Amino acid sequence: MNFTNWSRKNLFANWKDSLLTITILYLFYVSIPPLLNWVFLDATFFGDSKKDCTGGGACWVFINVWIKRFTYGMYPNDQIWRINLAFVIFFISIGSYFFVSSKIKKYIFIFLTLVFPFLAIFLFHGGSLGLEEVETRVWGGLFLTLFISVFSIIFCFPIGVLLAMGRRSNLPVIKYFSIGFIELWRGVPLITVLFMAAVMFPVFLPSGTNLDKLIRVIIAITLFESAYIAEVVRGGLQAIPRGQYDAANSIGMGYWKSHLLIILPQALKIVIPGVANTFIALFKDTPLILVVGLMELLGMVNMAKTNPAWLGLATEGYVFAAFVYFIFCFSMSRYSLSLENKLKTTN
Amino acid sequence: MKFLKKNIKKLNLFLENYPKVGIYFPQFLIILLLGIIISYFSMNASTNMAARGIETGFGFLANKASFDIQFSLIDFDSNDSYARAYLVGLLNTLLVSGIGIFFATVIGFFVGVTRLSSNILASKVAEAYIEIFRNIPLLLQIFFWYFAILRLLPSSDNSLILFNFVFANIKGIYVPRFVWENLNHFAYGFLFSILAIYLFVSFSKKKQEKTGVQVPTFTTSIFIFFTINLIVIYFGNVGLSLSYPILETNRGLYNYMGGVSVIPELIALAFSLSLYTSTFIAECVRAGILGIDKGQKEAAASIGLSKSQILKLIVIPQALRIIIPPVTNQYLNLTKNSSLAAAIAYPDIVLVFAGTALMQTGKAIEIVSITMLTYLTLSVSISLIMNWYNKKNSIAER
Amino acid sequence: MSKIIELKSVNKWFGDFQVLKDINLTVSSKEKIVICGPSGSGKSTLIRCINRLEEHQKGDIVVDGITLDANTKNIEKIRSEVGMVFQQFNLFPHLSILDNCTLAPIWVKKKSKKDAEELANQYLEKVQIVDQAKKFPGQLSGGQQQRAAIARALCMEPNIMLFDEPTSALDPEMIKEVLDVMVDLAKGGMTMCVVTHEMGFAKEVADRVIFMDEGSIVEEKPTDQFFNNPENERTKLFLSQILN
DSSP states (O other), rough: OHHHHHHHHHHHTHHHHHHHHHHHHHHHHHHHHHHHHIIIIIIBBBOSSSSGOSSOBBHHHHHHHHHHHHHTTTOOOGGHHHHHHHHHHHHHHHHHHHHHHHHHHHHHHHHHIIIIIHHHHHHHHHSSSSOOOOOOOGOOOHHHHHHHHHHHHHHHHHHHHHHHHHHHHHSHHHHHHHHHHHHHHHHHHHHHHHIIIIIIIIGGGTTTOOHHHHHHHHHHHHHHHHHHHHHHHHHHHHHHHHHHHHHHHHHOOOOHHHIIIIIIIHHHHHHHHHHHHHHHHHHGGGGGGGGGGBBBBBHHHHHHTTSSSGGHHHHHHHHHHHHHHHHHHHHEEEEEEEHHHHHHHHH | HHHHHHHHHHHHHHHHHHHHHHHHHHHHHHHHHHHHHHHHHHHHHHHHHHTTTTSSGGGGGSSBBBOOOOOOSSSSOTSSBBBHHHHHHHHHHHHHHHHHHHHHHHHHHHHHOOOOHHHHHHHHHHHHHHHHHHHHHHHHHHHHHHHHHHHOOOOOGGOEEEETEEEEEEEEEEEEEEEESHHHHHHHHHHHHHHHHHHHHHHHHHHHHHHHOOOOOHHHHHHHHHHHHHHHHTTTTTTEEOOOOEEEETTTTTESSEEEEEEHHHHHHHHHHHHHHHHHHHHHHHHHHSSSOOHHHHHHHHTTTTTHHHIIIHHHHHHHHHHHHHHHHHHHHHHEEEEEGGGGGGOOHHIIIIIIIHHHHHOHHHHHHHHHHHHHHHHHHHHHHHHHHHHHHHHOOO | OEEEEEEEEEEEETTTTEEEEEEEEETOOOOOEEOOOOOOSSSSHHHHHHHHHHHEEEEEEEEETTEOOSOOOOOOHHHHHHHEOTTTTOOOOOOOOOHHHHHHHHTSSSOOOOHHHHHHHHHHHHHTTTTTTTGGGGGSSSHHHHHHHHHHHHOOOOSSEESTTTTTTHHHHHHHHHHHHHHHHHHHHHHHEESSSHHHHHHHHHHHHEEEEEEEEEEEHHHHHHHHOOOHHHHHHHHHHHHH
8 A cells, every 4th residue: 555545544534533643743843843953953062161052952062071970970080990891891791691602601690690799899889909999979870870770670679579479478477577568668659768768777777887878778779669579570479370389389399499490480471571660660760869869860960950150951961861761761661572572472 | 518408308307297387487587587676776766866865756746847838738837836737748749649640640541542543643642652751750850840840930020921810930820819709608509519410310310221211411410510500609699709919029029919829849740740640541541441352342333332332331341440450559659759849849748747847856767657657548548449449340250 | 035135246355355255145034044164264254244343345235125334324223133143252241141131222222121121031031041140241151151142132133143153162062052042043033144163053954055265155055955965176175174
């Protein structure tokens, strides 16, 4: 079918449809050209100060100049190579994972889960072996966003699975503890949890001890999201037919063995969309930490826009941040969709 | 390795012989662990609080608040108690959540249905809307709209004037305040009209059951509503006048007195919450409508039902069953997300109580507990209502 | 006997694929015809065109004197005279069996609730599930659901009943109870068009059997002749596969 036939069927099928199409096209006409002008045609991309922005469009010079801060926070410029090194190691590991034999795959997996986290923390924080110490106070920007997201995701997942199993347990103490724990975290907003972690938590520790604020925040986010993971995984566990549990028990597998080898692999496959959604939500929740003084990407943009030399450029900053978050979140959701499809066909 | 394996085997054997141990011991252990953790924290807490000279206890709620709140639905000034401040915060939270829920639902249903339209342009635009506003963090959206709105609004002496009686400036949007006369007459009349409609609808339903005759309930109800209320307004001397905002100067500051103001923080927050949550609601609506088997519509058509009858009797009842539980969950999320108000200084319960009040009194434990308890109560009540609704409407299965 | 369904040179395409090729078919009042054929032959599409669940692009379809075209009033009139039973039953899960049956009489024929329920109970009794009337579809077995679906269609008191592979989704032990109901209906004088693989039913009840393949009617004969003396090679092949 050629274009006129196609558009007649899909865009102009009846008068209501035609009206809709025309209205939408008109809205496009009114909004898209000015938008393109502002973003590209009249915008200034290069320069080093606000004065260089003459076009009347977006002043992307702002982003150009601040990009290092937006990415690394207040991390000392001469130490940034450490962050880059960690990310390079990470990407090389992930990349090579797909190209090596399964024997080496196992080693890479162990490296990534058991060795790399400590290596990364050591690189970022330093304090010994000739690496200058960089306090967590100055960590920030996209680096901090990714750091918090990755660590929270790694920890909240096993805790969530344990909670889901606990909620279905026959032992009343464990069951009610799990239910209470889950409902508590699910019922309160993350911001109150962060306030609690930042302000209230020190009260519960012996006076004088100081647990690093970043660690407190990661613990808070981890516990918070683990409750959501627990509910998602619980749905998966419920969907496994009774027969699977029976079959596992009948071949002599105890509770832990049957769950580890039979139940969980099936349950987790079912809940991939739900778990992916929770991870994406976690990533979108990280900006909240700016209310307790940690400057991840959005926090850095907020800080930059109040700098006297760069007033009035908040729009550019927010649009840039929105773009970065959108790329990450959209890619994650597309990846989870493709993962879901891939596992469906091999089933 | 071998040593570990041997001992695990021994443990399993032991548990097989004494199964009760496997049941009671882990629970005992957990209780013991919890007990230790709680007492450790409590001990530290009391020492620390004592060291700072802060007493524990809820008595402070009756004390004078000594701070003002920028926006409140009830009267409040700095002489009122902390308890009243809590109430103001709570009302503000419910206000912005209510507005957000309303608009999120309307926009969400509209976008969800459009997403399923046969018009490809419309459906792709709806899809783009959903992807854009869903993948950008809510906090960022709030900042953006707050900033955008603030930029658009001029200073008080240069206000934007709409319709000659709505004034918009950086301090807020001022609309005339309603001043009622004989409001009670109107209230009674309104309630009476609702009752009349209810009776009429039951009556016409019975009539249809008895004789098969269908009465146009919708149009008649609207007719009843307007007739009764207009009669009451005319004969009951119900009057409505508007108290217009008038610009006054007070020590060089321009302010609008006499009207009602809506602060830009509220507008920005309600706007962002509505847009963000509407994307999730749109997906719920889409899932609900798609979840109706095609065969249902075919079977309904084959027994002669018209398109609107199919929608009313077959599609919507089944779609709502699928849509309502997740949508209620989204309402809950919206209410919790309203706490982001703290980032732009909208005086919701978190900012007023867990923010200002906490900083002034230092009673962190009490205040944060009350705040978290408030949200917990909201969540649990909505969950309970949802469970009751689900049970009532669940489709019976064998 | 008067012609109650007439299809003249009916052609239908799904996109580029032609699913009905020049179909000519007449059904007389009170006649029972069975349509069979391999999957993809277009037999379901054919009967779904009769009550406009599918639209034909070329040719004429006349049902009980009313021409079937885009006119919605005609379509609704035809649908209230033609009942259909689906392979997947398609009962409304949120309504009880009784409500499933009284829905159309109340809302389309504007009957009172009492009259509609009386009618429904009468037909539910005929299909022998009147004791399940207050239950919901999810609580019934497959065979019971299909019988309820037949009762629902009968409650509009149609002149013609269309069956689209009514027993294909049933477990073997439930096929008989549904076929018995259909035999009963046939003996009562109803005009029936049945798409099915159940040749036993065809032999017992059908006046004519039609064999379709790749969108065309390949063979059309009175029942005895169809089974004992099939002419076409493809018909013979199909019968040999089905009857073994």
